[in-house]
Amino acid sequence: MRPQMAVFALLASFFGLLGLDFAASAATTERIVVNRYSGLAIAGFDPVAYFTDSMAxxxxxxxxxxxxxxxxxxxxEGNRASFIAHPEIYGPQFGGYDPVDLGRGVSYPGNPHFWLVAGQRLYLFGREENRDAFAAEPERFLxxxxxxxxxxxxxxxQ
Incomplete structure (x- = not known):
């Protein structure tokens, strides 16, 4: 009876691992910058706080x-409720991809530490230099x- 239990435990562990891996990949999307393992957008930073507290x-x-x-x-909960009511306002524009790199046709993920609120919208940048360039000429880069x-x-x- 013991070998049968060991086989059952081994199979249960195997299928459990498959389920966890599937859950992580199913929770992610390429249109929004997310952690591929956790499914967290913008590394778990609060997108509303950029507006209300002016910080990450x-x-x-x-x-x-x-x-x-x-x-x-x-x-x-207040920030959560605000986001749920208006994700198009509080979510990072272009799915969190760097708008300067997008202007060149490249999808480079933004870093939640390099950010800017411009025109009442949140933008994330892959590099500090891109944020500074964008801040100088937002209309051009947008x-x-x-x-x-x-x-x-x-x-x-795709």
Missing amino acids: IQGLPDFEAREGGAVWRFRN KEAASRWPAVERELA
């Missing part, structure tokens, strides 16, 4: 929401990124 603040597991195939974290985003987004979805 780590969200908490107690305040999560699912939107756009990603898991978003918030520092409190025009270039917006023109290339549909093609890049289609590519990411």
Whole structure:
């Protein structure tokens, strides 16, 4: 009887691992920058805090929401509720990809520590230099990124 139990435990562990791996990959999406293992958008930082506190603040597991195939974290229930009501406002533009690189047709993930709120929208940048360039000429970079985003987004979805 013991060998049968060992085989059963081994099979249960194997299928359990498959289930965990599937859950992590199913929770992610290429259209939004997420951690491929946890499904967390923007490394778990609270997207609303960029607006309300003018700083990058780590969200908490107690305040999560699912939107756009990603898991978003918030520092409190008020920020969570604001995001749920208006994800198009509080979520990073271009799915969290760097708009300067998008303007060149490249999908480079933004870093939650290199950010800027411009025109009441959140933008994340892969490098500090890109954020500074964008801040100097936001209209130019937004025009270039917006023109290339549909093609890049289609590519990411494949």
